[in-house]
Amino acid sequence: MSIDLLGPEPIYRQIAAVIAQRIEDGTYGPRRAIPSEAALCAEFDVSRNTVRAALRVLAEQGLIVSVMGRGTFVKGDGQAAANE
C-alpha cells in the first residue's frame, strides 16, 4: 500500500488502489467525504494533478463522487451520496 515511485505501475493508479482499499475496509465510510485533494497531495507527496488522476479512476469505477466546493464523497451502495 505504500507508493512505489519506480516500477511499472503509475503513481496515480497506486494511489487509486490505496484509496479504494480504504473505502473497502471502511476507513472512508459510505456517504462520507474523503480527504481533500490538497490533503491527499500532502499525504502522498504528489501533485494535485496526480491526485486528481487517481480520483478520476475511482469516479469512473463509480466508487466516489466529487462536488465542486464541497468535497469528494464515497458512494454509498444505496446511491444518493453527498446529498446531506
Add this chain to the structure above:
Amino acid sequence: MSIDLLGPEPIYRQIAAVIAQRIEDGTYGPRRAIPSEAALCAEFDVSRNTVRAALRVLAEQGLIVSVMGRGTFVKGDGQAAANE
C-alpha cells in the same frame, strides 16, 4: 480534412492544417478561444502532446496564442488577442 493515420504527413501537421482551415473559414473567429487541448485530444483521438505539437505549429505561424489557465486564442489581425 480528416486525419490520415497512415501516409507521410505527420498527424500533428494534419491537425494543424484542419485548425488553420477553421480559422480561415471563420469556424474559429478572431480573438475567440479555440477548443481546449483536452477537447481537441478527444475530437482527433490523439494525445495531448500531439495536439500541442499542432498548436505549436500554428503559434509559430502567428495564427494563435495560448495563455496558461485561460485557453488558446485566434489572433485577430488587429493583434492584441486574448486580452478580454
Add this chain to the structure above:
DNA sequence: GGAAATTTGTTCGTATGTATA
C-alpha cells in the same frame, strides 16, 4: 450580508520516459 478561506473544475506550461519508424 459580506469577505475570506476552502475545495473542486478547467486549462495551459514543462519535463521525462517509452515505443516505433
Add this chain to the structure above:
DNA sequence: TTATACATACGAACAAATTTC
C-alpha cells in the same frame, strides 16, 4: 540519430461553488 506519438508527472493560474468567520 532523429522525428513522431503516447503516457505519466509536476507547476501554475484562474474560475466556480461552497463553507467559514
